[in-house]
Amino acid sequence: MQKPDLVIVGAGPAGMAAANQAAELGLKVCILDEQSNPGGQIYRDVDRVAPIRGDALGADYTYGTRLTDKLHHANIVHMSGATVWAIEKGFCVSYTQNGRGAQIIADHILLATGALERPMPIPGWTLPGVMTAGAGQILLKQSGVVAQNAVLVGSGPLLYLIACQMLRAGSAPKALIETQTGADTRAALRHLPRALQGWPYLVKGLKMLAAIRRAGVPRYQGTASVSITGTDHVEAVHFMHKGRTKSISCDTVFMHHGVVPNTQAARSLGIAHHWHNAQQAFVPKLDEWGHSDFAGVFIAGDSAGIGGAKTAEAYGKLTALKIAEMTGRLTVGERDRKASPIQRSLSHELAARPFLDTAYPPFNAALTPSDNTLICRCEEVTAGDIRRYTKLGCTGPNQAKAFGRAGMGPCQGRYCGLTVTTLIAKETGQSPDTTGYYRIRPPLKPVTLGEIAAMDITTDESPQ
Amino acid sequence: MKTASTFRELTREPRVEVTLDGEKLCLPDGANLAAALLVAGVTTFRKTPVSDTPRGPFCMMGTCFDCLVEIDGVARQACMLNVRAGLAIIRLPDAQVPNAET
Numbered sequence: 109m110q111k112p113d114l115v116i117v118g119a120g121p122a123g124m125a126a127a128n129q130a131a132e133l134g135l136k137v138c139i140l141d142e143q144s145n146p147g148g149q150i151y152r153d154v155d156r157v158a159p160i161r162g163d164a165l166g167a168d169y170t171y172g173t174r175l176t177d178k179l180h181h182a183n184i185v186h187m188s189g190a191t192v193w194a195i196e197k198g199f200c201v202s203y204t205q206n207g208r209g210a211q212i213i214a215d216h217i218l219l220a221t222g223a224l225e226r227p228m229p230i231p232g233w234t235l236p237g238v239m240t241a242g243a244g245q246i247l248l249k250q251s252g253v254v255a256q257n258a259v260l261v262g263s264g265p266l267l268y269l270i271a272c273q274m275l276r277a278g279s280a281p282k283a284l285i286e287t288q289t290g291a292d293t294r295a296a297l298r299h300l301p302r303a304l305q306g307w308p309y310l311v312k313g314l315k316m317l318a319a320i321r322r323a324g325v326p327r328y329q330g331t332a333s334v335s336i337t338g339t340d341h342v343e344a345v346h347f348m349h350k351g352r353t354k355s356i357s358c359d360t361v362f363m364h365h366g367v368v369p370n371t372q373a374a375r376s377l378g379i380a381h382h383w384h385n386a387q388q389a390f391v392p393k394l395d396e397w398g399h400s401d402f403a404g405v406f407i408a409g410d411s412a413g414i415g416g417a418k419t420a421e422a423y424g425k426l427t428a429l430k431i432a433e434m435t436g437r438l439t440v441g442e443r444d445r446k447a448s449p450i451q452r453s454l455s456h457e458l459a460a461r462p463f464l465d466t467a468y469p470p471f472n473a474a475l476t477p478s479d480n481t482l483i484c485r486c487e488e489v490t491a492g493d494i495r496r497y498t499k500l501g502c503t504g505p506n507q508a509k510a511f512g513r514a515g516m517g518p519c520q521g522r523y524c525g526l527t528v529t530t531l532i533a534k535e536t537g538q539s540p541d542t543t544g545y546y547r548i549r550p551p552l553k554p555v556t557l558g559e560i561a562a563m564d565i566t567t568d569e570s571p572q
Numbered sequence: 573m574k575t576a577s578t579f580r581e582l583t584r585e586p587r588v589e590v591t592l593d594g595e596k597l598c599l600p601d602g603a604n605l606a607a608a609l610l611v612a613g614v615t616t617f618r619k620t621p622v623s624d625t626p627r628g629p630f631c632m633m634g635t636c637f638d639c640l641v642e643i644d645g646v647a648r649q650a651c652m653l654n655v656r657a658g659l660a661i662i663r664l665p666d667a668q669v670p671n672a673e674t
Binding site: 142144149160161164191224225234235236237238239240242243246247250251252253254255256257258277278279340341359360370485486487488517518519522523553554556 | 578579580581582583603604607608610611615616617620622623625626627628629630631632633634635636637638640646647652654
């Protein structure tokens with residue numbers, strides 16, 4: 109294909125909105141996305157699914173077709189089922205599609221790689237049948253598969269959303285075991301005046317809570333000491349509630365206590381990140397247009413910092429405007445004129461966030477788990493192991509690899525990295541920024557020698 | 573094979589035959605493989621190389637690698653594959669799971 113002006117990694121709201129905005133301004137855009145259909149996780153498979161399950165999933169999901177529709181633009185090439193495994197200077201993006209490796213060259217890169225569920229290491233979280241709430245939603249969205257006899261554990265509006273979607277799909281969850289406390293709710297009240305500017309989100313939340321109450325699904329709030337047990341599969345969730353120990357038997361647990369930026373691709377390029385205290389996660393350092401400290405590399409959407417789907421869409425468009433200006437398609441004045449209504453919409457979109465972040469903080473016991481809790485799922489390293497390494501002199505996550513392989517399994521630290529940083533920082537008394545994070549190197553996803561051997565290298569630099 | 577599942581399909585899709593560890597299994601054609609195996613009552617997708625304990629799908633979006641199964645000699649994420657007739661799925665018993673040395 110012709111060399112594009114912009115390669116976008118990820119076809120979620122940020123990637124799709126950026127592609128559309130850039131294409132309308134005359135840029136040639138290529139989107140690489142590892143799913144077989146566009147939408148990202150929030151609008152997963154929406155083109156196919158909206159007509160058949162749109163009612164159960166709700167209008168906020170079917171809205172995604174407005175973005176997928178706009179991918180049919182002459183200036184956009186959407187490569188689906190394309191897994192990016194390396195991004196190198198130049199920029200040369202290596203990916204696998206249909207069992208063959210391939211490379212594409214572009215001057216500008218937009219990483220729109222979205223979010224991951226915040227790791228929630230509690231005892232028993234590796235048992236089959238324990239999944240993320242996001243996984244529960246994906247099952248419902250893409251596959252029309254609903255869990256029966258399921259319990260939802262953690263904190264955050266996503267738990268209410270999946271509960272409501274399960275209700276509409278005819279399988280009410282057995283209970284919500286919520287970790288936020290009354291003190292969290294009271295602390296959030298000071299953010300309520302600003303949150304009222306984002307009142308549609310609050311109304312949606314109240315409606316969801318009303319639906320859960322009407323359905324008679326019990327909610328246990330302010331729970332502590334949450335653990336999951338089972339032999340080869342989840343059998344029960346145990347927790348403390350109002351000073352008493354409770355157990356609920358179940359076949360599936362969907363857990364959630366927020367989402368965090370997926371920074372793997374950005375980190376592989378050495379882009380600077382900093383610790384975001386309110387989000388309890390690392391976010392990349394970016395300017396107002398999403399430009400990173402690596403010239404030519406932009407980041408938008410949840411991979412730039414958690415803001416949700418509409419915020420991702422807005423930042424995707426802003427990034428595209430900046431790249432259009434940098435490539436001479438827009439003057440600075442034209443860029444700013446197009447940007448200002450988008451920037452205004454952002455303040456409304458973000459208004460409710462401080463309230464929600466404070467009312468639904470991460471579950472503290474899962475940020476600094478008990479010693480015998482597994483924190484690295486792949487290499488089966490416990491929180492106690494990390495604390496022990498620290499006492500032996502381990503000062504950061506990269507050293508922790510040498511001490512005991514944490515972060516060296518197939519997930520490449522995606523589900524233990526933040527926990528390892530937090531644990532080491534707590535033990536040493538250093539900040540998460542000083543403690544740092546795993547160095548991420550390509551391949552970002554597994555690639556076989558066969559896929560590399562099948563690579564068709566047709567870059568300008570290749571010998572004729 | 574065992575078909576009791578704690579997961580329910582909202583609409584039943586046409587089935588095709590695949591094998592899991594050599595045993596015949598009927599799964600919805602074109603469906604997400606991890607979702608299809610869960611509906612078929614499969615809970616353990618692999619055992620871990622470190623402690624030989626069972627794992628099943630966790631993230632359903634290609635990031636956790638707990639749903640790795642072997643297809644044509646290669647460890648693949650079941651949640652990133654689609655069901656097709658004749659698929660031969662092998663559950664990984666040991667240390668064949670790829671490790672990313674970083």
